[in-house]
Structures are given as C-alpha cells and as structure tokens.
Amino acid sequence: MAPILEVDGIDAGYGKLQILFNVSMEVEPKDIFVIVGPNGSGKSTLLKTIFGLTKIYKGSIKFEGEEITGKPPHDIAKTGVAYLPQTDNIFAQLTVMENLKMAAYTLPSDLAEERISEVLDRFSLLKARLKDKAMTLSGGQRQILAMAMSLIRKPKLMLFDEPTAALAPKLAAEILKEIIKLRDELGITIILVEQNAKKALQMGDKALLLVGGRVMYRGQARELLEHPELGTLYLGLKK
Amino acid sequence: MVVNVQLFLDTMAYASVLGLLSMSLTLTYIVSRVPNFAHATFAAIGSYMVLIIVWIMGIYKTGPSWGVYYASLPVSFLVVGIVALIQYLIVLRPLAKKGISIDGLMIATLGIDIILVGLLNISADFLEDIFQRSPDKDLRKLVTYPRSGYLSSYEPTIMGITASSILGPLLLLVSTIGFYLFLTRTKFGTAMRAAIENPQLAETLGINVNLVYSVSWFIAGGLAGLAGVVMVMTTKLNPAMGWILIVSVFAGSIVGGLGSLFWGAIGGLLIGFLEQFGVYYTQIILGALTGETISLGNYRQVFSLGAIVVMLLVAPQGLASLNWHRILSRLGLKRW
Amino acid sequence: MPIEIDVVTLAQSLAYFIAAYTIVTLSLNLEAGFTGVPNFGKHLFVAAGAFVVASIGNRLSAYIVSVLYKDEIIKLIQEDPLLSRRITEEDIGRLWSMYADPLGNRDLDRIMDKFFAQNPELGIIMFMLIVVLAVAIGGLMGLLISYPALRLRGEYLAILLLAAAEMVVMAIGYYWKPLVGGTTGLFLPRYLAVFGQKVILGVTILLILTALAMYIYAQRIANSPAGRMMRAVRDDELAAASLGKDIARVRRDVIIISSAMAALAGALIAIHTGSVVSTHYQRFSWTFIPWAMMIVGGVANNSGVVIGVALVMILQKFVDIVKPLLAPIVPFDPVWLYQIGLGLIIILMLYMRPQGIIPEKPSRTLNFEEVFEDILEDKVEDEQAKKMIREGRATP
Ligand SMILES: Nc1ncnc2c1ncn2[C@@H]1O[C@H](COP(=O)(O)OP(=O)(O)OP(=O)(O)O)[C@@H](O)[C@H]1O
Ligand SMILES: [Mg+2]
Numbered sequence: 001m002a003p004i005l006e007v008d009g010i011d012a013g014y015g016k017l018q019i020l021f022n023v024s025m026e027v028e029p030k031d032i033f034v035i036v037g038p039n040g041s042g043k044s045t046l047l048k049t050i051f052g053l054t055k056i057y058k059g060s061i062k063f064e065g066e067e068i069t070g071k072p073p074h075d076i077a078k079t080g081v082a083y084l085p086q087t088d089n090i091f092a093q094l095t096v097m098e099n100l101k102m103a104a105y106t107l108p109s110d111l112a113e114e115r116i117s118e119v120l121d122r123f124s125l126l127k128a129r130l131k132d133k134a135m136t137l138s139g140g141q142r143q144i145l146a147m148a149m150s151l152i153r154k155p156k157l158m159l160f161d162e163p164t165a166a167l168a169p170k171l172a173a174e175i176l177k178e179i180i181k182l183r184d185e186l187g188i189t190i191i192l193v194e195q196n197a198k199k200a201l202q203m204g205d206k207a208l209l210l211v212g213g214r215v216m217y218r219g220q221a222r223e224l225l226e227h228p229e230l231g232t233l234y235l236g237l238k239k
Numbered sequence: 240m241v242v243n244v245q246l247f248l249d250t251m252a253y254a255s256v257l258g259l260l261s262m263s264l265t266l267t268y269i270v271s272r273v274p275n276f277a278h279a280t281f282a283a284i285g286s287y288m289v290l291i292i293v294w295i296m297g298i299y300k301t302g303p304s305w306g307v308y309y310a311s312l313p314v315s316f317l318v319v320g321i322v323a324l325i326q327y328l329i330v331l332r333p334l335a336k337k338g339i340s341i342d343g344l345m346i347a348t349l350g351i352d353i354i355l356v357g358l359l360n361i362s363a364d365f366l367e368d369i370f371q372r373s374p375d376k377d378l379r380k381l382v383t384y385p386r387s388g389y390l391s392s393y394e395p396t397i398m399g400i401t402a403s404s405i406l407g408p409l410l411l412l413v414s415t416i417g418f419y420l421f422l423t424r425t426k427f428g429t430a431m432r433a434a435i436e437n438p439q440l441a442e443t444l445g446i447n448v449n450l451v452y453s454v455s456w457f458i459a460g461g462l463a464g465l466a467g468v469v470m471v472m473t474t475k476l477n478p479a480m481g482w483i484l485i486v487s488v489f490a491g492s493i494v495g496g497l498g499s500l501f502w503g504a505i506g507g508l509l510i511g512f513l514e515q516f517g518v519y520y521t522q523i524i525l526g527a528l529t530g531e532t533i534s535l536g537n538y539r540q541v542f543s544l545g546a547i548v549v550m551l552l553v554a555p556q557g558l559a560s561l562n563w564h565r566i567l568s569r570l571g572l573k574r575w
Numbered sequence: 576m577p578i579e580i581d582v583v584t585l586a587q588s589l590a591y592f593i594a595a596y597t598i599v600t601l602s603l604n605l606e607a608g609f610t611g612v613p614n615f616g617k618h619l620f621v622a623a624g625a626f627v628v629a630s631i632g633n634r635l636s637a638y639i640v641s642v643l644y645k646d647e648i649i650k651l652i653q654e655d656p657l658l659s660r661r662i663t664e665e666d667i668g669r670l671w672s673m674y675a676d677p678l679g680n681r682d683l684d685r686i687m688d689k690f691f692a693q694n695p696e697l698g699i700i701m702f703m704l705i706v707v708l709a710v711a712i713g714g715l716m717g718l719l720i721s722y723p724a725l726r727l728r729g730e731y732l733a734i735l736l737l738a739a740a741e742m743v744v745m746a747i748g749y750y751w752k753p754l755v756g757g758t759t760g761l762f763l764p765r766y767l768a769v770f771g772q773k774v775i776l777g778v779t780i781l782l783i784l785t786a787l788a789m790y791i792y793a794q795r796i797a798n799s800p801a802g803r804m805m806r807a808v809r810d811d812e813l814a815a816a817s818l819g820k821d822i823a824r825v826r827r828d829v830i831i832i833s834s835a836m837a838a839l840a841g842a843l844i845a846i847h848t849g850s851v852v853s854t855h856y857q858r859f860s861w862t863f864i865p866w867a868m869m870i871v872g873g874v875a876n877n878s879g880v881v882i883g884v885a886l887v888m889i890l891q892k893f894v895d896i897v898k899p900l901l902a903p904i905v906p907f908d909p910v911w912l913y914q915i916g917l918g919l920i921i922i923l924m925l926y927m928r929p930q931g932i933i934p935e936k937p938s939r940t941l942n943f944e945e946v947f948e949d950i951l952e953d954k955v956e957d958e959q960a961k962k963m964i965r966e967g968r969a970t971p
Contacts, residue, residue, distance in 0.1 A: 051443070073443045083443060091433045091440065101426065102433045106445035149444075274730050276615075276737070334925055342613045343925050345733055346866050349615070353863055354918035357911040364907030482858060483745045486738040493734065537750035544742045547735055551727060 002065065004029045004157060004189050005050070010059035012049040018057065019045045020213045027157070027206070032183055032190045034204035034221050036197045038234055042213040043193040044086055047159045050191075051083040052076045063157065078106075082150035086161040086193075089146040092135035096126055096145060099134050103149035112152075119148040123178075140171040147178065157189045158182065165195060172196070176203060197235040201225040209234060246519055248404040253473050254511025255407035256282070259414065259466035260484075261491030261507030262500050263459040267323070269435055269498065270455045271331055273344040277352035279481030279488050280359070281460055284322060285315035285467020286476055287359060290366070290384055293393050300377050303395045308406060308468070315464035323460020324453055326351050332449070352481070359478035388476040403472035410465055415504050418458075422500075431455060483540060487514060490543035493550050496557020506558065510546060514539035580896065587779060589892055591847060594782035596884045598840040600865040601786075601793045601877060602833035607866075608875035608935075609802060610826045611809035612724045615733040616740030618861035620834045622748065622853070623716055624709040624841025629755040629763060629851035630674075632705035636764060637671035637683055639701070640690055651689050658682060674753075680761050687764030695769040702766035706842050713838020717831035724830055725823050741858065748853030760852030763845060778847040785843065789836055793877045801825045806875065859914065867921050873931030882932055887917070 005027040013019040019042045027033045035043050048054045050061060052073045061069045068076050073083075091099050100119070104112035120127050123144050129137065134145060143163050150158060160179065164172035180203055182188045194200030201207055204221035209230060217230055224230060264278045289311045298304050330347055339347075363385035370382040381388070394402045422428040434441040434451040442448050474480065487510055495506030518535045525533045554560055599621055606612040614620075641648055648667060652658045661682055666673070670686075673679030691698035720739075724732055747754060755761050770777035796802045804822055845851045864887060872883020894913040901909040924931070 053439075074445050077443050077445060085440070088437055088440060091436050093436050094429065094433060098429050098433075101429060102441070102444055102446065105426070105430060274734055330922055334922075337926065337929070339925055339929055341729055342607065342611075342733075343870075343929060345613060345615065345730065346870065347922050347925055349858075349863055349866070350918040350921040352918075353859060354915045357915035357918065360911045360914075361907045364911075368906045483741055486741050489734045489738055493731070538746050540738075540742045540746045544738050547738055551723065551731055551735065555727070555731070 001029060003027055004064055005191075006060075006062040007050065008060045008062075010049060010061065011057040012045065012054045012059075013057070014045075014054060018213075019054075020049060022059070023210070023213070023215055024059075025208050025215070025218060027189060027191060029189055030183060030187055031205040032180070032192060032203060032221075034200045034207040035191065035193045035210060036200060036207065036224075036235055037210035037216075041210045043210055044161050045213075046210065047083065047161050047191065047193060050076075050159060051081060053083075077153070080154075080156040081159065082153065082155035082157070083159045084146050084150055084161060084163060086165065090134045090137075090142055090149065093133060095131055095133055096137070097130040099145060099149060100152065103152040107153075115152045115154075119151050122151070123148050139167050140175060143167070143175050144178070147182075151182070151186075155188060157191065160190065160192045162193055162195055173199075176200075179203075197231075198225065243519065246515065248400055249473065250512055250515040251405075252401070252403040252407040252469055253515060254508045255411040256466045256470045256473070257487055257491050257507035257511040258411045258504040259462050259469075259507065260488040261495060261510070262411075262415065262418075262503040263462035263466075264488055264492045265495060265497055265500055265503030266455055266459040266462075267327075268492065269500075270452050270459075271327065271335065271344075273331065273335075273341060273348060274489070274492075274497075275326075276345065276348045276485065277326065277355055277481075278463060279485035280352050280355045281319050281323060281463035281481075282467035282470050282484065283359060283478065283481040284319050284355065285311075285464035286390075286471035286480065287362060287385075287467075288315040288318055288464070289390055289468055289471050290381075290388060290476060293390065294366070294370075294378070294381065298393050299381055303393055305395050305402075307390075307393050307395075308402065311468045312410075312465055315468050316461035317464075319464030319467065320457040320461035322355070323463070324457045326460075327453060327456035332452070356478050356481070363478050384476060386477055390476060391472045394472050401472065403469050407469040410469065411504060411508070414462055414465070415501065418500060427451075427454075486540045486547075487511070487543045490546045490550075493547050494558055496559035498557065499559045502557060502559040510543055513546060514542045517542040585892065587776060589888060591775075591779040591782060592888045592891070593884055594779065594786040595840050595844050595847075596865065596868060596888060597786040597881055598782070598789050599837050599861060600868045600872075600880050600884050601789050602836040602840075603865045604869050604875065604877065604880050605793055605796060605829050605833045608869065608880075609797065609805045609809065610829050611729070611805075612826070612830060613729050613733040614736055614833075615862060616736030616738075617837060617865055618856050618858055619736070619740030619743055620713055620716060620837035621841040621844070621861040622740075622744050622856035623713050624838030624843075625845040625851045625856060626748065626755050626841075626853075627709040627712050627838070628705055628842045628845040629761045630753070631708060632701075633674045633680075633683075633761060633763060634671040635705065635708075636687065636701045636766075637674065640687065640697075641667050641670040644690070644694075647693075648686060648690065651686055655685070655689070658685060662686075674756075674761060680756060684762040684764060688768075691765055691768045698764075698766040698768050701764075702846070705766070706839065706846075709842035710835045710839045713841075714831050714835035716838070717834025718827070720834070721827040721830040725826060737858070737862075740862070744853060744856050744858075748856065755851050755853055758852065758854055760850050760854075762850045765849065766846065774849075775847060778843060782840075782843050782847065785839060790877060790881065792832075796829065797875075797877060805829070864917070867917055870921055870924050870929075870931060873933040873935060875935040876931065876933050879931050879933035879935075886932075890916075 003026040005025075007023060007025045010020055010023045011018060012023075023046060025033075035046060037043050045054060049056060052068070052071050052075075056069060059069070060067060063076070063079055063081060066079070068079065068081075077083075091102065094102065100116045101112065104115055107115065125141065126145060126148060129141070134142065137145060147163075163179065164175050167175065176199060179190055179192065183190050192200055192204065201221045201224055206219065207217070207221035207224045208215060209217035209224060211234055216234065217224055217227070260278065260282055264275060267273075267275045267278070289307060292307060292310045292314065293299050296306050296310060298306055326348075330351060331344060334344055334347055366385040367382055370378050370384070373379055384390070391401065391403070396402060397405055420428075422432055430441065430446045431451050431454070433444075434446055434448045435455075438448045441451075470484075488507070491507030491510040492503050493506070494509055495502035495504070497503070518539050522533050522535050525535075550557065599617065602620075603614060603617050606614045645667060648670075649664065652662050652667075670683060673683050691701075720736065723735055727735065749758050751757070765774060767774050767777055805825060841856070848855075868883035868887045869880055870883070871886055872881065873879025891913065894909070898909045901912075
C-alpha cells in the first residue's frame, strides 16, 4: 500500500535556528507510528514541521501523495491532518461546549451538531461538563477534550505530541488505549510522540528514533524496543 | 452639601465616556498586546464628527436637536471604526509580523496619534476657513468652534437634564451588554474569545484570526467614536483634546486590569467618579481651610495619575484580579 | 516668490536645536536603548529643568538680589520712570513673589535685567546655581522613577511615565499660574549679561559643549563592562535575573543621570529662549521627536543618535523655509504636514529599517559568558580565584 505520509530529507527549524537535519520517514495507513528520543531532540519540532508550523529549508512532505510542504496550518488541516500540541491544545477560558463548537467552526451548523454529538457519544465523560470552563477539567479530561476536538473534522492522520505528559500512570494508560481505539475503530493513522518509550513502542507498529535532530533509527517499533544498545543509550530502557 | 445632583449628572456623562474608552482600549490591548496611545484621539475624531453634523445638518440654525445624536452616533462609530481598522491593518499588524518589539509598537501608536492630531488640525483649519467665508451669518458664528467650541448648546434636554447625562450611561450599558451577548451567544463572538486566548490553535481550527482581530479593532474604534460624541458635550472641542484625556483612559484600563472588557468599563466609570468627586471635595475642603473659592477642575487628572500609581503598587493586575468572593464575604455582604 | 535665508541665523539656530536635541536624545537612548526603560514621558524631565529655572530660579534670584542688594535695587527703580510708577518701596521686600502674575513678572524682569547688566559676575553665579539646582532636581526625579522603572513591565512603565508627564505639563503647567505662569509663560532674567548682545550664541555654545560631554559620557557607558551588561540584561531575562542587584544599581544610576541630563537641557533651553511657556514642553516636541530621532538614527547607538538628530532637525528647518511658499496654496497651516510626515517616517522606519540608519553593532551585543567574563575581570583580582569561579568551583 502507498504510504499516507512521506517525509523526504527535511531540514527545518525556527527562524535561522536549524533543529532538524535531513529527516525522512514514511507512514503507512492505519499504522501507529511512534517517534521517540531524548529531551530536546526535536520530536515536537518534527510534528510541527509536518503541520506547517516551522520553517522548512529543504526537503518535501507529501500527504496522500500530495505536496503539503510550506502550506499554512489551516490548509493542511483541511486535507485531513489533525495536530494535538503538547500544551495549549484547548481554549481554557471557553466552556467545553464552546471548545467543541470552535473545533467545528468551518462546518455547516447542522453537520457541526451531528459531529459534536458523535464525539460526545465516544467520550461520554465530557457530556457532564459541557457548561464548565475547560480550565476546570483535569489533565486527562483536557487531553480527551483535545482529542474530541480534533476528531470533529474526521481526520485521516492525527499527530499526538506527548498526550500523556504530566498524567498519572493509570490515566496515561487510558489515554493511550483511547488512541489505539481511534486507529482500530475509526481507521485513523496515528503519529505519536511519547516520553514513555517502552509503552509507546509496545503499542506502535513503526518507530523512529530522533537524536540531536537526526534520525538514529527507523523501522519496526518492536525491533527498537529490543535493540541491544539504542534503547539503553537514548531511551532509558532496561535490557 | 454632601450630594450634589447636578455634579452627579455631569459626572454620569463624563464617567460613561471614560467607561467606553477604557473598555475599548482594553479590547485593543487584549487583541494586540500593545497599549494604544492614540485611543483618546479616536474619541476626539468622534467629537469632530458632531461639529460636522451640526454644520451639515443645519443644527447651528435650528438650535438643540436630537439630530445631533441620531446622526453623529452612527457616523462617528463608522468613521472612527475605520480609522482604528486602518491603524491595525496597515500599521500594527505588519509591524508585529515583522517582530518589532513592544517599545517599537508603542512608539508607532504614538506616531499614529501625532498623525491623527495633525489631520484634525488640518480639518480644523479647513472648517474655520469655510465658516469664516460663509455668507451665512449664523455659520460665521461657528468660526471659533473648531478649536474651542462648546457643542453642548446643541444637545436637547430631557426634563431639564442634558441628554448626555442620560445617553452616556445608556450607551455604556447597551454596549457592555451587547458586547457581552455578542461574545457569549454568537459563533463569531466565541471565535473572537478563542482567537484572543490562543491564536495558534484557533488558526489550526480554521478560524480566520486576522478577520477576528480586524473586527475587534473596528468595534473598539467605533466605541471610542461613540464616546467622542458624548465627550464633546462635556468639554471643549480641540484637536489635541485626547492628549490629556488619555491619562484618565489609561487609568481606567489599569484599574480594570487591562484584561477584561467588563472590568475596563468599571475602571473607566470609577475613574470618572474619582476625578469629579475628588476635585469637588478637595475644593470644598481647601476652600474651607483658606476661606477662598478654589477651582481645581483642570487638575482632575491628578486623581487619575494617583489611581495609576496606587493600582500598580497594590494590585498591578487590576480590580479584576482581586478575589471578590472573599472580599464580599469578609464584608459580610455575601451570605449565600 | 523668492525666499530669503539668513545663513548665519539659520546655522546658529540649527546648531542650537541639534545640540539641545542631542542631549535629550542621547539621554533617552541611554534609558530606552541601553537599559530598556521606555521613557514615554521624556518631556516631563526636559520641562522639569525649564520649570525649575522659571519658578525656583526666578524667585530665588529675585530674593537673593533684593535682600543682599536692596539699596542698589531701590536706586534702579527710582531711576526708571516706568518702574518707579508701579513699584513702591515696600514691594521690594516681596519682590520674589511678584513672579506669580504676568505684569509683575515683566517689571521684575526689567529690574533683574538691569541689575545683572551692572553685575555680570553675579549673573554668572546665579546662572550656575540655578542650573545646578535644575540638574539636581532632574536627578531626584530620576531616582523617583527608578523605583517603578526597575519593577514594572515595559508597557505599564510607558503608560505611567506618559501619564505623569501629561499631568505635570498639561494640567499643572498649563493651569497653575504660580508655577510658570500658565500658558502665558514667564520671562527669565538675563543672567548671562557677560555675553552682551551675543547671549544666544553664548548659550548655544554652552549647549554644544554639554552635548559633546554627554556624547563622551554615553560612549563610555556603552563601551564599559556595565554598558555591555545592561544590553545583555535588556535582551535576556535570564541574565537579568542572575545578575540581580548589581545590574539594578547600574540601571538606576543610568536613569538618574539621563533624567538629570534632560533637565540640564531643559534649563539651558529656557535660558537660551529667555522665557518659559508650559506649552513649549509638550509630548510632541520633547518625547515624540527624540524617539523619532533615536529610531531614525539607530537604537542603542550613540553616533546613530547624533545622525538621527541632525536629519530630523534639518528636515524641520527645511519645512520652516518652504512653509511661506506653501502657506498661500493650502488652506491650512503647513506645520501640520511636518507633524504628519514625522509620524509617517517613524512608522516607515520601523517597517523598513527598524535597526535605524546605523544599526547597533552586533558584535557588541554580548552573550552571557562574555558578560560574565567582564564581571570577573572587573570584580575579582586574584587569577587563581578567577579560574575557580570559571570552573564553577567557587562563587564570586
Ligand atoms: N519556538 C521555538 N523557537 C526556537 N527554538 C525552539 C522552539 N521550540 C523548540 N525550540 C528548540 O528546538 C529544540 C528541539 O525542541 P523540541 O521541542 O522539538 O524537542 P523535543 O524533542 O520535543 O523535547 P521534549 O521531549 O522536551 O518535548 C530545542 O533545543 C528547543 O530549544
Ligand atoms: Mg516536545
């Protein structure tokens, strides 16, 4: 099958500050593609680059065979990519319902209502909180809200940046379970950046190890998990 | 004499002007993160619209008329709204996009203020010229108005009360409530709050952040224009009338905390009352002490400056940041 | 219509304006360019110098003169038919208080002018005394604003300073007559009678010398370790936090000195003009134009500032010259076009060349390590100790 996302020899960064060096990757449809690496290695930057939020100096990015390099984020969003940033991924001052409405901003109103009720059925815990300001939600509930917001537009590819950061282990596991369900039930392709390399590699299909903005490993997630050196060297995995 | 009804009525007009201005200044600050030093001159433009209406509609001949308000309010809203929009679109937004520092943006707004006052001066010269050459005797009487006119003689009264004392608070009330409903009940208003809180996320959701910000600037300018219409009924017309007024407007916004429109309006109102009654009681006290009649009306900004200083020292985030639940329950005012 | 230009007068007036604005703009640049204090109330400090000269200086010199040289003054008044008609002998005791009203101011001025013409050396002493007073009060005001300046965010500080300036100048200066005679203004005695008819030239030269001294001072600050530290602090919050108290002291000193400098300029401007009118110390003239000059020339760059000052002043003189040509054509005062043009120039400059004509030299903006080295060199004598600090084994 043709890859849904092709990243080819990308150099990217912020202004003049280059962070990524010659990064390439291919993501197959309906895969969970895991990106791991030490702090500051450029994982978030790679996701932002795919979503058009950084400056690209060289290389190309194709989504479903179409060039999206250099397009602005809202155009990329329209092609079916959703990005959930590490922080500030909801409007804290707005109510839960208003957040969902904003996520459906570009849809016609009847469709918007339909989609909102769909995601509310999926994440029913939000139903009780519709009138509350989003800042009153717990960390896990916020992640769920952010997920719900991106689902409203029925994306084909979702980019998750550390969705479990700062969550208790049990909650983190639940969030990851939800992500797997998105793939299994809705057939959405997932790119996942995770601190907890072990958990992520266990649930992932393919994986990429980023060190200092360069690709150190690319291949099966399982292989990286069992790699004799890379895991201990960069990911703090025990042998 | 503890309460003075006439003073209270005058203050209502002036304080609502400040309420409108502090609220709309706060709006531009929330959107663009730069204090707009031209904001009080926005109001001055609105004031000049009243003079132009008085001239064009022939009100100078007929005397006091509601037409002053019917015509001036929408015209001022529109004209000043467009001025504000231009300032945002062709000055502040391009500069901010280029990464100009906040100092640079502030000096740019100061530059706009200078330009606007320059344009008002040119208009004043023009108007003087037109009035002076007019064959119409009544119009010739207006010749001093562009630089020092009291337009309150053209506003109607309601049961002996000047219209501005009633209209000012009404305008403030209607715009505050209207704005509140707009922000909370409409999709675009919600998008406005969303775009202000997190422009990047809003952008990725397909909200046209630039449109939202442009509309905010237009509305802010429009409200300043409305304020200008009421303002000219309480003070003398002059191209540089905004230069001293800006002190009071900033005071109101800072008292409100520069973060919430509602508190901006409250801050402006409070400053209006503080200035007027502060002056009034100081006059009485000093008069009693010295045995002379003392007039301090020209120094009312002293109270505003005092409010800025105290506020920045005590609660730099403004009244909005105070824990009102606790304060009210401490005072025994809140038992539920 | 041909325009006649008196080259000498033009050159002299240009030199005067350039010198005065150089002092004010250099002082603004020290604050805003180097230490990052956005002083939007610069006109307050220039006005302060002028107001001190007019209100305190006038009264002080009248008082001193009428007490110490009472007989001479009485004689002066008796010899003058105009004065002897209006001023009685008992007025002499309260001469200094006559400055409050315009008529008294004129009479007193006449007396003082005559007196200083007869005693030029006393004029010089009074002049120096008053200028020192103006500088001291300017410095004190600097100390006063350094308190909020080191604590408030830039926007709030800008608002506070602008509000304070407008309040003092446009409310108190305009309406409280005892200060400087309100919008009608006050005349000053001709302290510098030594210069004879060439007072204006003399004061202009004084201003030029002051501007030179100010330039040298600003250059020294810019190139000193303290100056480099300040720029590092301006650009880097982290550095600011870790340098803490040391830097706060330096910044406070700079604010005091620049405020004193602006007041000095204000005092000299007043003496040059021979009168003080509060409307001459507005935001446009002494806050906006200095900012415009700084941005045109180059922020945090002293030679850039001088170029900016010269360019804007030449533009102003040019407008002055073409004004009579334009006046009959347009139905308004062409001076507004100059204001509007200056506003546009600022905005265009920010857009097209925010670094100014002469940018701040990038090699001079140091990174934290270099600043750290500077401090080490400055503060620690012993080589061994320096080494230990560098390696992190000891703290300074
Ligand atoms: N907006 C930005 N502007 C400039 N530099 C940035 C920006 N965001 C990140 N960087 C820099 O880019 C580098 C990579 O950051 P990035 O956030 O991509 O790392 P990461 O792998 O996601 O780290 P973490 O695991 O801590 O989230 C870092 O050195 C960081 O300082
Ligand atoms: Mg990251």
